[in-house]
Ligand code: UDP
């Protein structure tokens with residue numbers, strides 16, 4: 650890597666016990682392999698002493714840029730903010746909890762050095778160290794989203810990736826409030842190589858992903874990248890209307906020509922409930938999109954910076 654710089658973007662939320670160990674691991678892994686690099690830590694409104702730990706790192710090494718959010722805005726916002734501050738020719742997004750080993754960054758950078766045709770390397774997990782149920786839901790999510798979207802989502806792909814400067818510029822162009830990185834990286838295109846890896850156990854602290862949060866993230870991913878659910882509700886509506894029209898004709902003919910009374914209490918109740926349910930579902934789907942338009946329409950900032958320190962800035 651001659652005359653080239655690497656920037657690491659590291660989102661941190663309650664990582665006081667990890668950031669220093671992470672920094673040391675990076676220094677060790679890059680020693681003699683990558684000589685010019687900077688670290689951009691984004692403190693995403695941690696409730697612990699992460700910011701104080703980051704300030705220590707910055708005091709130790711001026712190539713450590715640190716950015717403090719005014720509150721917790723989420724990992725997506727933290728990654729986006731970090732990308733605004735990078736100056737490297739290569740940029741890597743990596744977690745602070747050492748689940749993603751810095752040695753792998755060297756591998757990704759080497760790959761890009763040796764393969765000028767590729768613009769980006771994304772790490773993906775072949776086998777996950779997690780429960781069967783969660784794994785099943787994650788796989789189903791990818792199957793669902795891939796069947797609905799034109800762009801391709803790779804199952805198991807993480808935010809752990811390295812890419813060239815112009816990919817950063819493309820991602821920074823995507824200023825939407827509801828950010829879904831996996832989709833954003835597919836959407837901007839470029840030639841991406843998927844490299845398999847195995848995530849380590851978390852060094853310290855806790856994962857901030859509950860099942861509920863994951864589900865919300867999945868729905869956000871789908872609504873951010875496809876309007877197929879709207880089409881599906883329209884199709885269901887169309888099918889129901891067609892069916893009821895035919896059924897109406899049948900009932901009318903039976904009544905008018907054959908004088909048959911249809912004993913219909915149960916049928917009526919079931920149909921009312923069914924149609925009512927479908928209508929509410931369709932409204933709910935529409936509501937998801939409208940609420941996104943509502944928030945997006947306010948044009949609020951994706952993150953708010955409280956403090957930022959780098960070589961030339963000490964505030
Ligand atoms: N993170 C963040 N903001 C959040 C949640 C997480 O910046 O609101 C960071 C976190 O500090 C870590 C990375 O995102 O560096 C991945 O988070 P975590 O380890 O909780 O997720 P997992 O590895 O379980 O997918």
Ligand code: MG
Pocket residue numbers: 744746748851856
């Ligand atoms: Mg983690």
